[in-house]
Amino acid sequence: MFQIIGIVCVFAMVFGGFMLAGGHFDVILKALPFELMMIGGAAMGAFFIGNSGKTVGKTAGDLSKLFAGPKWKPQDYRDLLALLFALTKTMKTKGVIALEAHIEKPHESALFSKYPRIIKDHFAVDFICDTLRMMTMNLEDPHQVEDAMEKQLEKHHHEASGPAHALQNMADALPALGIVAAVLGIIKTMGAITQPPEYLGAMIGSALVGTFLGVFLAYGFVGPFATRMKEVYDEEAIFYKIIQSVLVAHLHGNAAQISVEIGRGNVPSAMQPTFLELEEALANVGSE
Template structure:
């Protein structure tokens, strides 16, 4: 919603201000200049950016308007999941939940929290973390170092990479606007014998190229890249919280305390209250059957 409002403000301010000064907005409609600038800019990305980054960019652009894929309820569900899961591990050991880790799509506990199932990246991260601990790597300091690096890799994998591509494009657009303007001036000079009104129109069209390059760069593409970085940082809070809860557990804290300490690391706008978490854990604990029970057959 806010990016859309931002675009409305940007266009209304730029075009509205031009009209208030007595300008005709139709003068700014120069499709040839736009084609030169954006075509050259996009072409430069095909040359300078790996193909997989361009594919991810196309997929990630809608995230600018959707925002973070994790909402407050998702963080609450994640904490409840870890509280119930770790309680079973504490009482029965990792062997009791081995099948849940390896086949989450068949796990009653995982299925109660569909965000894990329908988010392959988050599911893979959680599985790898739990599997690593189950294999006996229970040194919290070593695990913090290894999986902390993995979190950083997740952070740079998609959205941040797309943001970098957009920033590269934004950096080049003002210069490409000058290129379009120079081409327009060349065209105007070739028509130097034309009447002043014709020559003036050609020069005006050339200057629109400079305007478009700077406007699209600093008003549209650059802010979109910055927004993707902000979304990436928000989404990483989910991975960091899982990381912190499991580290707390390995340090010897009881599941409830490990989860509570993890909850405290969340940003205030995503952090569920202690009461909400306690109630959700209690309600889900009553409804759940033992997630490791099916492994005892």
């Protein structure tokens, strides 16, 4: 919602101010298609050159995140804590053998299948299962486990946040591409130097539209889009950090309920369940 308001505000303030100052849109509108073709086309071409096909595809697929925000909602955090509670409690009370049935085939597990949104996230499921599998192999040093998990999280976050970096690079390039378009306009103008001043003035105005468009797109849209996308990726990464904090707390010998309470403290404030809400969620797990 705020992103839509922001887009409307950018257009209204920039072009509204231009109009109120006595500016005329005829030169801009006449030059806009050609300048947009040069600047936008060059920006897209550079985007394809500088990024892998995977990054290009992920960027296109993740554009909806600009408006929808992070995919994890408050219920997902409660579900994650409930799932981790069930797994750590099973490991502590029933032993490794009982746990293996869940982590070897999580998609067939009665515990995982209760939380369909989590089980659809391959990294979350693999992250949980791989870490618990390390624990079953007697890797019980909390610091070693935490270090191994941290490296996995860093790798995943680096790969997931590729589109944000790609968009920021495009934003950085747009002003320069605007100058390229403007220089081409000046070259065209110099070729008509014998024309009357009013004709040359219109041509110079058209050339300057390129500079304006490059800066306008970079700082008005693409740069803020990159910032917003990075913010979304950073918040989504917290979901996985909670897995790390709960499992490491479990390795330190804490009871399952204490471990998930430690994890609850890491949930973003806007998504964080209250202590009573978590108690109710864990009671439901215990009764099933």
